[in-house]
Amino acid sequence: MRLYRYRTIKNALLELENGTFYFAEPKELNDPIEGYVKIFWQGDKAAWQELLKNFVCSLFYKLQTYLLMEQNLGGRRKNYNQDYKNQAVIMNLHLLGTSSLNKIFNRLTEEFLSKNSVQEVVNFYSSGKFKCSGKETEFILQSVIDYACHLCVKECKSLSLIKNDFDENFFDVAYEISFEELKNLSDNERKQKIDEIENFNSDAMESGLMALKLNQRNITDSNYELKQQILNLKIFFPRIYVEHLKEIIYPAGYIVCFSETPTNSAMWGNYSDNHAGICFIYETEHYLGREFINFGKKSLEVKSIKYDEQIIEQNFFDALSHLNFLNVEGSLTGLKGLKSSKFNESDIADKYDNIYCEKFYRKTFDWYHEKEYRIFLPDKFQHYTNKFSRTLKYDLKTLKGIIFGLRTTLEDKLELIQKLIRLRKSVNDFEFYQAEFDDDMQKIYVREKFLLVKSLEEL
16 A cells, blocks of 8 residues: 655655654644543442542642742742643552551541532442533532642641641632432533533632732732632642543553545645645555554554544543553542442453554544544553654655655755665665646646656766
């Protein structure tokens, strides 16, 4: 099979020089919903207890980190703010042993989960009837964050990180919610009700934060910065926490992109410097009905993208048992050693692996014109986190030719050919083409280009 790779001159020269493909992570590509999986939360009592335990401990760790940096570094909190999202979740609470932090976490979780409002949440959602979207899970955490903040501040006072006279209730927003009422609503009605409550309270808290920032009298308040930080946590931490949970349940994966067509004007415009670049021609190896490109001793399969609107879904609690860096049993254990039924489910492993691969080969129909193929480089064990480690040398025999764009300059063509000569020693067996525009058909076509190769090799 022949595949085509649209490149700018700069990228083309770099790929020729090194004979490599750079495997990009999805966020480096031009589709912000690349590799999207719809994550939902549906679990039993132990699973929800563990999630809420993790939430309050992660919140405490975030607040404690802020206070320690404030204490040791004064006002220099730049790095803390930059890492706000990256440190949102502490996944391995159960690996702390008998450390002092573990004792704090145990106190926090025991008191937090004994609260009636928190127990209401656990009892309501542990029925397993409800598929909680990311937004509903944010709502769940937002409904208990006032109490979580209260406990975290109290714990920080005991550690002398916050003065005893600090009033953590300077701005409370109570969620007026009846879970009995929600129980009798349909899925759509429940989501609509939650959205109404969530939007109102979010606006109220943001207004409080704005008022705190705008009120000049608070500037002389010694607790001004701390109040602002706690209010930031109340408003933003549940969302950041949920977003981070979504990100961690699948390992990283990296991709190289190709197309099955060299005549798409939009792709020449987007990926080949507005037709001033080139398009490489690669040829895969066919084996048992599948296509491969060789990278030394490693062969990686080339597969086509599926363009459809079908949603890929994954239950967060199902995915937990497949995270390599996680103490799985501990992370699916509630109060008093209560084990989640998710820990013993054996039929979800194949589904998890299928989704992990499948999500890298899915795009919406809006991208159908690209007729894309990909090589996928899985990274379950984090071997390729460094950009240099995922720049892999391919078999040069795979590279068959170059198509010059409508606007590729003579100087760029010559530089590419000279680079090829140095790389391959001879380009007699290499194919050259020129992209042209057909006035009658109003389409781009490709014609073979005749070059005096032997003369060029002597240059």
